[in-house]
Amino acid sequence: MAAMNRRIVLASRPHGEPKPEDFRLEEVPVPTPGPGEILLRTQWLSLDPYMRGRMSAAKSYAAPVEIGQPITAETVGEVVASNNPAFKVGELWTAFAGWQEYFVTDGKGSRRVDPDAAPPSTALGVLGMPGMTAYTGLLNIGEPKAGETVVVAAATGPVGSLVGQIARLKGARAVGVAGGPDKCRYLTEELGFDAAIDHRAPDFADALARACPKGIDVYFENVGGAVFDAVLPLLNDFARLPVCGLVSSYNATEVPPGPDRQPALMRMVLTKRLRIQGFIVWDFASQAEEFRREVGTWVKEGRVRYREDVVEGLEKAPEAFIGLLKGRNFGKLVVRVAG
Amino acid sequence: MAAMNRRIVLASRPHGEPKPEDFRLEEVPVPTPGPGEILLRTQWLSLDPYMRGRMSAAKSYAAPVEIGQPITAETVGEVVASNNPAFKVGELWTAFAGWQEYFVTDGKGSRRVDPDAAPPSTALGVLGMPGMTAYTGLLNIGEPKAGETVVVAAATGPVGSLVGQIARLKGARAVGVAGGPDKCRYLTEELGFDAAIDHRAPDFADALARACPKGIDVYFENVGGAVFDAVLPLLNDFARLPVCGLVSSYNATEVPPGPDRQPALMRMVLTKRLRIQGFIVWDFASQAEEFRREVGTWVKEGRVRYREDVVEGLEKAPEAFIGLLKGRNFGKLVVRVAG
Structure with missing residues (x-):
């Protein structure tokens, strides 16, 4: 396990189009899970347009990201340490880890990702x-x-x-x-x-x-x-x-x-x-299971197709996100952070 | 029965606020009902804001009133001649007779108004x-x-x-x-x-x-x-x-x-x-019966109250309508044409 956690934080609130200097890559110690908690190592990081809203201080349906904090994002991560019997080391789970390599969580709101059912990144896209x-x-x-x-x-x-x-x-x-x-x-x-x-x-x-x-x-x-x-x-x-x-x-x-x-x-x-x-x-949170069952079936049967635009490396997230707002991606934009 | 039918036609399409000269009172012969038709004598005429839209040529959910034709309006009228056994002389029926004293119709879309159940004018207001x-x-x-x-x-x-x-x-x-x-x-x-x-x-x-x-x-x-x-x-x-x-x-x-x-x-x-x-x-046409039953009950029980602003005489309709668009009426604006 790496001793340090690389993460990308909001350096300043963008005025208009986000600029590279609105983001800052930094290293902090890998956090330690407490009782009932787990440590996730991010494999896949989702980039989505809604994140632009979180970078603004304006009132919306969710609180803004604070300056100096990692940008909000859903992730798929591997359990690398667990103090919770519901989560086993080696399993993949979704989480809102944000733009960083490691994340401690009690797992509430996370869902298990089965790599044999579909590629794990789809949990952030067509099946997410x-x-x-x-x-x-x-x-x-x-x-x-x-x-x-x-x-x-x-x-x-x-x-x-x-x-x-x-x-x-x-x-x-x-x-x-x-x-x-x-x-x-x-x-x-x-x-x-x-x-x-x-x-x-x-x-x-x-x-x-x-x-x-x-x-x-x-x-x-x-x-x-x-x-x-x-x-x-x-x-x-x-x-x-x-x-x-x-x-x-x-x-x-x-x-x-x-x-x-x-x-x-x-x-x-x-x-x-x-x-x-x-x-x-x-x-529509109550429809999550129905959604995953029905769209999961459509994907398996080939009746629904999807395309991913994979960016390699956490450090590429700011540039990829800036491009997302300009329509530069072609398919679901995901960052492969590890794995 | 009067030999002539007084009616108010659209003289010109209003530009902005309608003016008295956009309307014209004229007399034409009372029409004669054909086979299956009835002749209604208007008792009550409804004035409603939507009529302003019908005076414009712009596309909307209904066709505009043609220049020289009576303004659209729903009415309550008395059957004064009937070639249709479903409509008896002396009965009151709603119709879209427009701003005029007499109207020939086959009665399609009309509904019977029972003067013992509620004042007939309410068929154009709280119960209409x-x-x-x-x-x-x-x-x-x-x-x-x-x-x-x-x-x-x-x-x-x-x-x-x-x-x-x-x-x-x-x-x-x-x-x-x-x-x-x-x-x-x-x-x-x-x-x-x-x-x-x-x-x-x-x-x-x-x-x-x-x-x-x-x-x-x-x-x-x-x-x-x-x-x-x-x-x-x-x-x-x-x-x-x-x-x-x-x-x-x-x-x-x-x-x-x-x-x-x-x-x-x-x-x-x-x-x-x-x-x-x-x-x-x-x-929501399919909910008409449910509406009349439920609101009719509320009115009878005094749980719903209503207020009418009654204008006397067909010739007053233009002035009253111009005032309606300025909020001068106090309650449902109806014109008593006869009866």
Whole structure:
């Protein structure tokens, strides 16, 4: 066991786009588990857009990361020391260890990861929080019906890719929005999306309209911004908009200039009888087992596919995270820390 | 039977606030019912904010009124001639006769009004479309729970007054917003609202916050504008916002200046996990019988009270409607046309 624990802490709160100097790699002694506790050595570290919110002091659904503390993150780690008979050395468990190599926990809220059932990193992606975000938001709020059109952005990411694939399993038409021709090709050729639109193309809004000839019944909102603007006029009456993220605005530093489009949005809510509903995955915590059983089966049967973008080494986490907010990753972004 | 039918037609599409000259009173021959049809003589005519939308050419959930045609309105009329055995001369029936004295219909969509069960005008108010709007929107989308806080504007109107009273019947705290001290007094002293706030008061937003010390769980949106702005920061996590009207903006002629608050609204939807959902009463058409049975019982038992603002004479409809959009009515605005 290494004597020191490498970790990445928040050096300063980012103003706008995070910069490398907002993060600091440091070494501290490996902590020692107390009675009933275990020591986890991080193997896989998940990088997700929500972490940008935790780096700000603004009020949200979770407390911000304190300056000098490791950035929040879910991990898969190996038990390297255990004072708790429920956790055996050598087992893999999820935890919210944060951006660091070692973590002491009493294991509450952790779940066992079986490396024989699926690659352990999937516990952070298609079979973890992002997958459950897609599953619960789409099925509880989006409620796609056969023949309807479902649109999702960041569609090659772990949330978007599952939203589209579940939409298709429910008989709906899946239209993905992604950045660049490679990602778009992947959506239609590998994941079976009915159409994929490049949001970087100059005729993006027109292309989206052409890909949705019968309008949009479900828009799974995870980006906001220009995609939302292009979606709005295409929404059908009674369209549902589960809102799980607005990544395009996470680095925003200013209130956008006018005109004020809020009243027009509310007018559209009324005349089209839209349902716009925010959620986070933990709102549907009671559906976790059902999610893992059903999506786990789909993955095993090859009915759901996933893609990971693996970054090697904890020290690469800041750069990878900065790229994530710009859409540079291609698939679920995970950091291999060890193992 | 009069030989002529007086009616008020749309003379021109209002730009902004409707003006008397946008309406024209004219006389045309009383129409003759064909096979299976009946002739109704209007007794009561309902004036409602949604009619402003029908006077515009803009796309909405219903087709606009054509220039030269009577303004849309629901009515209670007496059968004065009948070629249909299901409708007997002397009976009262609802219809969408519009702003006129006589109307021929096959009776589809009409319902019989029993003058012994309740005053016939209530079929246009507490026991009609406005009442059902309050009942279905609040119970299906607002879902108030005991101990929660429900806020509604235009609270002395037929929708708002029922929203608040049903909220209280469900054990919630009802806070009404209305224009002026008389209306506010009526809400707390006559209808039993827990608090009433005058939106004309200079400290309106602060007063609303003081009246909602535990935040707002349900905001029944029927006005928009400054009330919505004051409500937003008070919304609790998981608040529900049924959106049935935005009367404060119906006369708007320009897009409001910046900043653009639409992204901030979506951010709040996400962080507070709001549910914002538009509806019109016909979306819940299947609940009409349940509504009339339950609210009818509440009215009979005195658990729900209502107030009407009666205008005498068809020719007064334009002036009364213009006043409605300014909040000049006090209670459900109906025009007594005959009877």
